[in-house]
């Protein structure tokens with residue numbers, strides 16, 4: 001196993017859409033499976049998910065004003 005120079009095999013580029021549930025079934029399965037075995041992408045996913053949740057909270061509060 002050698003290190004990939006690009007993002008091949010990783011799912012970082014898909015995580016934003018994954019958090020928003022905007023991927024098709026095949027991509028969702030691939031991301032879910034990859035996150036279980038890749039600490040790097042799992043960490044990025046946690047950050048993206050947290051940021052997304054915070055944004056949703058802020059938007060909800062804005063709408064209440």
Ligand SMILES: [Zn+2]
Pocket residue numbers: 009010011012034038040041042
């Ligand atoms: Zn990965």
